[in-house]
Amino acid sequence: MEFIFEPWPWYVAGPMIALVMFVLIFMGKKFGMSSNLETMCTMCGAGKKSAYFNVDWKASRWNLIVILGAAIGGFLAANVLSNNNNVKIAATTVEKLHDLGFDSAGEAYLPDNLFAIEALLDPKAVFLLLLGGILIGFGARYAAGCTSGHAISGLSNLQLPSLIAVIGFFIGGLLMVHFLFPIIF
Template identity: 55%
Template sequence: MLELLSQPWPWYTSGILIAFVMVILLFFGKSFGFSSNLRVICAACGAGKTTKFFDFDWRSQTWNLLFVVGAVLGGWISSEFLSNGDVVQISQETIQDLKALGMSAPDDLQPNELFSLEALFTVKGFLIMLIGGFMIGFGSRYAGGCTSGHAISGLSNLQLPSLIAVIGFFIGGLIMTHLLLPFIL
């Protein structure tokens, strides 16, 4: 069993599992979204006393907090006990694109030039993380959810606002990748 769990699985496995989870959520009348957990955490910590946005029954969303804990715990378990230590497999075209931007192929999950402590403690690295984090937080709040909430839950519920948001996410990703990232780096 451990051998099966520690091997890479086919790409379609995640699609099947996501569909299974969505059927269960739809059956119980729940919707899924990862960014909504920040609102739940803030409400649980008492932010509803000062801000109306956080004044709601956060206990009804406890299952979503368990999902976050499970995601973090599952990532740690797979990293510590199910990983064979291989570097992430990326295509040669991606490696060439990274080199063109002045980055080396990742030794782990992300390029060290962007996602290392050394990069974070530079002015440029700090500003990239700060502005990027702000844009993600603002964008997910402005769009009424994150990519997982809209692309997985919203689209499976056939919600037009989710379709519009997902199209916007993809357009923003393309603009970032092809126009802004080469300028920033």
């Protein structure tokens, strides 16, 4: 049972994702995390204010179970099924992050500078988290889906717009990490 406490290799996790995608495609479902936001807004009555949200949310409630399972699974993986919470990243990356002030780099999944409770007292950290959330929300809406929806579901369905979106996600991520991240921090 020791294997369950270690990160699973690609040749195990990849086929499992493919199996889930095959089942979803077979059932006529589309996977994506950002679509849950649409479902939650619809459930809360946003259809009264915007015709966009005037849809049958019950048809998408299965996806809400997916997001709940992802949250519970992530918590269990980090707190119960993990012997070692150190993040295995390259030593040069850890050094660069330390230079930028991220002292917990290589030791924690999330940097304390942004995700510790104390970070909520830092106006810069709060501003960055809010701005990041707004940009992610806008980007997911503008791209008609999030990274998981396009990269997993869209590419599984061989959709050209998903391929274009995934290429854009990678380019944006590279620009952020190599150019904007050092400027911001």
